[in-house]
Amino acid sequence: MEKYNHKKIEKKWQEKWDKDKPHKAEDFSKKEKSYLLIEFPYPSGDGLHVGHPRPYIGMDVIARKRRAEGKNVLYPIGWDAFGLPTENFALKTGVHPKEVTKKNTDIFRKQIKSLGISFDWSREINTTDPEYYKWTQWIFLQLFKKGLAYKASVAVNWCLSCKIGLANEEVVDGKCERCGGETEKRQKEQWMLAITKYADRLDKDLDDVDYSEPIKIQQRNWIGKSEGAEIDFDIKNSDRKIKIFTTRADTLFGSTYMVLAPEHELVQELKSQITNFNEAEKYINDTKKKTEIERTAEGKEKTGVELKGVTAINPANKEEIPVFIADYVMVEYGTGAIMAVPAHDQRDFEFAKKFNLPIVEADLVDMDEVIEKVKGKKTIKYKLRDWVFSRQRYWGEPIPIIHCDECGPVAVPEEHLPVELPDIKDYKPTDSGESPLSKAKSWVNVKCPKCGKMGKRETDVMPNWAGSSWYYLRYADPNNDKALADAKNLKYWTPVDWYNGGMEHTTLHLLYSRFWHKFLYDIKVVPTPEPYQKRTSHGLILAEGGEKMSKSKGNVVNPDEIVETFGADTLRTYEMFMGPFDQVIAWSTNNMVGVRRFLEKIWRLQRKIGDGSDVILDGTIKKVTDDIEAMKFNTAVSTMMILVNELEKTKEISKNTYEKLLILLAPFAPHIAEELWDKIGNSDSILSEVWPKYDSKKTITDKAEIAVQVDGKVRATIPVSIDDDEDSVKEKALSNENVKKWTDGKNINKVLYVKGKIISIVTG
C-alpha cells in the first residue's frame, strides 16, 4: 500500500475540480436552491493567516453536504478590495492601488484554492472593478433621488492619523476602529445616508429572520429603540418652550431643574435673556474643543453652567425651576434637552448634589395620565444616527454627483455610470480634509448635466462599507451590464439562506446591508424585505499563546506551511475539530497531529476491505448529519473518529461501510475522500454520491445496560431489553448483588424506573 501522500493527492484533485467545475451553481435549476455565503475577504498584502479560512471551511462543509443531498448550492467568493491599507501601501511603494489589489487577490485566490474550498469561482466579483462599482454608484443615485442621501454639515469623527471622517460605527472608545488613532469632532460638509428612516424596520424585522440571539440583541441595542414622550416646558417671560424627551413621564413631579446640551440652538436664541451669557459661551466653546475621549474620560465628574435669567415652569406642578447647560446632555439624542429628576436618575442626582439643587421624590402616578395632563406627545427615539458616507481618500467609489452653482448637487445621469476613478499621480490625503481627487482638475471640472454650465464633481469617495452592502446580490448574476442583477436571477437565488460572518460586523456591515436591501426592496429592485434568512458567526482563531495573531507580534501561523507539511485536509479537519465553531480558540499545531493520525487511519483502513459485515452506521450518519447543520463540526469529527477506532479493531470491513464513511468524511477532507473513493474502484467522483440516509429507529441506542442508583449514587448496572416491563426491571434491580449490599437492612421507600435510562431506589 502506498503511503498517504497529501501533496500529490491534493494537487491532483484540485486540478481536476478546476477543470470539471463540479461546484458551479446552476441558475434556475429545478433542484432546491441553497445560497450559502461567507463575508468576502479584504485582500491585504499579508495574505491569509490560519484564522481566515475557518468560516470558509465551515460553510464549505455545509455546502458540500447539501450538494450531496441534492441541493443546487450557490457558494460564491469575491473581493472587498477598496480600502485604506491598499492605498497606504500604494502610497509607500508608489505602485498604483489597482496593481496592488491585483497582486493581493492573486495571492488570496491561490491560497484559498490550495485549501480545496468548493467556491463557484465562475462568479468571482471585485468591488473595485468599474463594472461592479457602476452599480454601487447606481444604488447611491437611487438613494439620492429618494432624498435618503443628502449633504449636511455635521460634526464628524475625524481620525487624525488616517485623515478621514468616520461613521459612528467606526469609532471605538473614541478611537479610530482601523488604526487606533485619536479622533476629534470636526464640523464638515458630508454626504449622509438616512439609515434612521429605517430604524424602526431594522429593529422590528429582526423578528422574522433566523439570526443567532446575541446578534439580534446587539443590533437592537445599537438601534436603541426607546419609547417615551415629548413634553414642552414653558419659559418664564418668553414665548419659547423647551421640548424634552423622557421615558419616565411619571417622574415629572420630581423634576427640579432642566438641562440643555451646550450646542442646543435655544441657548443662542435666548442670548438676550441670559444674564451670564459670557460664562455660558465660554463653557460652550470649551465643550467644542474637547475631543470625544476627553469628554468621556473626565467622565463622571459633572460640569455645567446655569443660564441665569432663564426660568422654566414644570408643567405638572407649575413650579419655577432653573435651566442649565451641561455636556452630559447630548445634542444628537432625543431633543437635546432633558428634565432632570435627581431623585430617580443617577446622573441628575450627581449634578444636583454638585450644584445644590433640590432632590424631590416623585409620587407614583400613571404615565399616560401625566402625558395627557401636560399635553405631551408619545414618541419613539433611536440611538442610531444617520450614516456618514463621505471619505476624503482616493481608493474608493467616486460619489456620482456634480455640484452646480445654479442647480445644487445633481445626479450623474445613469447612462454615464460608472464614474471611474481618475488616474492621478498624487493621492495623498490632506490635513485640510479635502479629498485627493480634487487635484484631478480635468476630472473635477465638468458640465452640469441639468443646465450645461460648468460644475464640479463631488471629490469625496464612498466608505469601504459601500461595495459590501449589496455584493450578495451581484453573485446571483455577476456579469449583468443592464442591472445590478436580473430580476429573475434575484427571484431564484435570494434571500441568502445562510450567511456566516464575524461578530465584529454586527453593527457595521450587517446593519448597513440590511438597510440598503430594505431600500432596494422599497424601490422594487429586490424581491425580499430581508437580505439574509439566517446569520451565524464564527470565533476568532488566536495564536498559540492565546494572543491575537498579528504581524507585529510575529505569531502568525501561515496556512501555506501547514498545507505543505500536513496537508489541506488535515488543516480543514483540524479547524473544524479544534473546538466549538462560534467560540474564540487558540491555535495548536500539537493538537492538529491527532487529526492527521485520524486521516492516516482511514487511509490504512482500505487494506481491511473484505467480507466484513456492514457495521450499523445509522447513529454515526445521524450525528454527523445533524451536527453539520448545527455547526457542531467538532463533535461531527469526533463521531467519525469513534467509528474509525471501532473499524480499526475489526479484522475486515465491508466495502459499503467504508464507502459510507468516505462520503461522510468528504465535506471535511475532500481530497483524501476522493482519492480513496477512486482507489477502491469507483469511476465516478465522490462528489456525485448521495449523502447517506439513516434509519432513525436504529439510531435510538436501545441501551443494553442501565444504571441503578441507590439514594442518588450509581451502585450497579443491569442488562435490560426494550421490551422488559417495569416490574420485571425493578425486580431485576432489587435482586442485584451490588444493589443488595446497599439496601440491606434498610426500608425501601420508593423505586423509580425511567424507561431506558435509569432505576432509582430510595431507602428510608
Place this chain on the structure above:
RNA sequence: GCCGGAGUGGUGGAAUUGGUAUACACGUACGACUCAAAAUCGUAUGCUGCAAGGCUUGUGAGUUCGAGUCUCACCUCCGGCACCA
C-alpha cells in the same frame, strides 16, 4: 453602570437538554515491534486511598429520587454598549 456569553482533568474540549460527568483529541507513563530511533500498535491515565470506599463540573445555598444542566446570591474571565434622558 447596563446588555450578552462562559467558568468541567496536566491541555483543547464532550455530555442525548434533569438520568452512569470527563466522549474525542493532545500530552504523559509503561509495554510490543526494532541493533537503535522514528512511525505504528496495545494498556493505563479526574483527585484521594493498599483496598472497600470517599470526593469532584468557579463559590455558597436551594428544588428534586437524581443537578455540569433548573432557582437564588456571590466571584472571575470574554464580548458589546455607555453621561442615550
